[in-house]
Amino acid sequence: MLYTPGEAAYVAGWWGILGYSVAMFLGPGVMCILAPKFREQLEDGRNITDWVGMRFGRGVQIYVTIVLVYYMFIYLVGQLKTMGDMTEKFFGKPSEWGIVPVALFTMAYTMIGGLPASIATDWIQAVAIMIFIAVIVVVIFTQASFTQGDWNEVSVWSDQGFDAFVALCFSIFSAEVFNLAFWQRIYASRDTRQLRIGFCVGGGTISLLTLLFGIGGLALKANDIRENRDGFGTPIYVPAFTFFQVLDMPDTEKWLRVLIFVLALCMIASCADSFQTAITSVVSREVSRYELSQTTSLLIGELLVVAVNVPAMFFAIHATKDNPPDFSGLAVKLTDLFGMADILTITLVVPILSGVGKYVTTKGCIAGLSSGILFILMWGWIEFGTFMAGLEMITLMCFGKTEVEVEGYSTFSCGPWYAWRSPIMFSMIPVVTGVVTYVVSWMGRSYELLESIDSKLQGGEPKTTSL
Numbered sequence: 225m226l227y228t229p230g231e232a233a234y235v236a237g238w239w240g241i242l243g244y245s246v247a248m249f250l251g252p253g254v255m256c257i258l259a260p261k262f263r264e265q266l267e268d269g270r271n272i273t274d275w276v277g278m279r280f281g282r283g284v285q286i287y288v289t290i291v292l293v294y295y296m297f298i299y300l301v302g303q304l305k306t307m308g309d310m311t312e313k314f315f316g317k318p319s320e321w322g323i324v325p326v327a328l329f330t331m332a333y334t335m336i337g338g339l340p341a342s343i344a345t346d347w348i349q350a351v352a353i354m355i356f357i358a359v360i361v362v363v364i365f366t367q368a369s370f371t372q373g374d375w376n377e378v379s380v381w382s383d384q385g386f387d388a389f390v391a392l393c394f395s396i397f398s399a400e401v402f403n404l405a406f407w408q409r410i411y412a413s414r415d416t417r418q419l420r421i422g423f424c425v426g427g428g429t430i431s432l433l434t435l436l437f438g439i440g441g442l443a444l445k446a447n448d449i450r451e452n453r454d455g456f457g458t459p460i461y462v463p464a465f466t467f468f469q470v471l472d473m474p475d476t477e478k479w480l481r482v483l484i485f486v487l488a489l490c491m492i493a494s495c496a497d498s499f500q501t502a503i504t505s506v507v508s509r510e511v512s513r514y515e516l517s518q519t520t521s522l523l524i525g526e527l528l529v530v531a532v533n534v535p536a537m538f539f540a541i542h543a544t545k546d547n548p549p550d551f552s553g554l555a556v557k558l559t560d561l562f563g564m565a566d567i568l569t570i571t572l573v574v575p576i577l578s579g580v581g582k583y584v585t586t587k588g589c590i591a592g593l594s595s596g597i598l599f600i601l602m603w604g605w606i607e608f609g610t611f612m613a614g615l616e617m618i619t620l621m622c623f624g625k626t627e628v629e630v631e632g633y634s635t636f637s638c639g640p641w642y643a644w645r646s647p648i649m650f651s652m653i654p655v656v657t658g659v660v661t662y663v664v665s666w667m668g669r670s671y672e673l674l675e676s677i678d679s680k681l682q683g684g685e686p687k688t689t690s691l
Contacts, residue, residue: 227306227559229434230466232388233441235635235642237378239385241438243392245431250393251400252427259423260416261580272407272576273506279579280586287593288572293503295565296404297536300499302562303492304540310488312544313471314481319544323537326489330497331533353494356487357433360470360480361440367475370446378445384633387647394650395566395640401577402569404502437467444469464559503532560622563640567620570650571596574658588665595660596653603649620646 232240266275273292277285307326308319315321400406413419448460448469458472471481507528575592578584597618604617608626616624621638628637636642640650 227302227464227467228562229437230441230444231463231559232392232641233378233438234445234460234463234466236385236388237380237382237442239381239389240392240641241435241442243389244396244438245435246389247393247396248400248434249427249431250397251403251406252423252430254397254401255406255410256420256423258577258580259410259419263410263416263419265580269411270408271404271411271502271506272402273404276576276579280576280589284586284589284593288576289506291568291572292402292404293506295399295402295569296499296503297532298561298565300496300503300532300536301539301543302559303496303499304536305543306488307492308540308544309468310485313468314485320537320541323540323544326492326496327533327537327540330493330500331529352490353487354429354433356483356490357436360484360487361436363480364440364443364470367473368443368447370443370450374446374449375442377449378442382633384635384642387634387644388641390647391641391650394570394654395563395646398570398573398650399562399566402572404506405498408502408505440470441466447473500529500532504528507532560620560639563620563622564618566640567600567618567649567653570653571600571657574654575661578658578661583665583669584661585665585668587668588661588663591664592657592661596657599653599656600649603645607645620649 229241229244232244236243262269262272262275266278269275269278273285273289276288304323304327305319307322311317311322312319409422410419413422444466445460452459458469460466460469470484571593575584575589575596578592579589600617601611601614603614604621605611605614607613607617608628610626612624613621613626616626620640620643621628630637632644634642634644640646
């Protein structure tokens with residue numbers, strides 16, 4: 225949240241802010257409807273991967289697990305990198321001075337308390353975050369200095385902004401609806417009523433906070449325009465770092481800097497422990513299949529927490545230091561990895577969630593999942609003319625050797641939200657995967673029906689076909 229709402233405001237104006245705010249509520253809103261059905265179909269589940277295995281089989285479960293663990297891992301790295309950035313900006317110390325303690329601290333209490341510890345600390349951190357954000361946004365608007373013309377320049381409703389609105393709604397919805405931390409809480413909730421209250425209140429609060437962050441980003445951009453015109457201050461070179469501009473404002477007092485640091489610490493710790501427990505829960509469920517002793521299972525579970533966090537720490541430290549002059553390193557482009565996770569999760573939405581009904585078959589689900597990946601590959605191959613570009617399209621052209629140029633009114637050549645192709649791809653993939661999923665399922669059900677009719681005509685028992 226420290227990076228992307230401000231970036232959305234800077235690049236896409238009001239459409240970007242609304243897109244991000246709406247998108248943050250879409251996932252919890254949809255799960256208010258679907259989550260009870262998942263709980264009914266698999267009462268002893270721990271995460272969505274358990275339900276996928278029950279509904280579509282082991283192969284689909286392994287694939288979905290790999291995608292979602294990657295997604296959670298990247299988001300965990302992003303939180304730790306934010307801690308490293310804050311440490312450098314506030315104390316001038318190397319990023320590892322902030323990354324390692326936070327990772328170890330959250331790892332320690334999640335190893336001891338597990339999900340209950342994560343939920344308990346979330347309540348404390350959530351209250352602190354709401355208070356701190358309200359104070360900081362008020363301070364931004366009271367201390368930021370800009371003219372009405374500056375505000376009019378940033379307070380826009382543009383075509384690029386609307387494209388971002390569409391891309392944000394689809395991509396962030398797909399990421400949130402497959403957030404493993406959410407799914408842990410779905411199966412841990414007391415009953416359906418409490419589950420829906422939690423999703424509505426939590427989703428509404430996050431959406432409101434995102435809106436406030438975005439509006440603060442507009443004010444900071446207007447302030448940046450005024451500072452550049454008057455010839456002082458530090459320009460915003462990277463839109464993702466818009467929020468940190470508040471640290472360079474001349475009237476920012478020490479108490480506000482401390483408040484911002486505590487806010488960042490609460491947000492990072494809250495997200496990090498949720499991602500840690502989510503990843504560990506999925507992998508530990510796989511270990512439990514081998515019916516090991518309680519001591520062995522506990523030891524393996526603790527080792528899994530370490531195995532998740534150590535690579536995340538090193539990746540985050542590397543990302544903060546990978547900052548060449550042309551802004552092409554992971555210090556700036558780590559948020560593009562979020563887009564790579566989003567483009568993969570959007571391929572899961574229809575094939576997996578449609579399984580809550582009885583019509584979709586396993587083969588239909590597999591075909592739908594495959595069609596989503598094939599759509600991405602073919603888009604890159606057709607647009608740039610090479611198979612390697614098709615593979616690079618999985619990164620939304622942010623990583624690779626293919627030269628990508630800005631097209632149309634978009635000012636971005638690649639990435640998940642602001643490039644010209646992003647809204648088209650994110651809105652088309654659910655359509656493509658949905659059509660393929662249901663057509664293949666219809667073919668399977670039709671074949672099953674014909675076999676049943678043929679068997680009855682021949683006086684035999686109807687055959688059972690695995691679909």
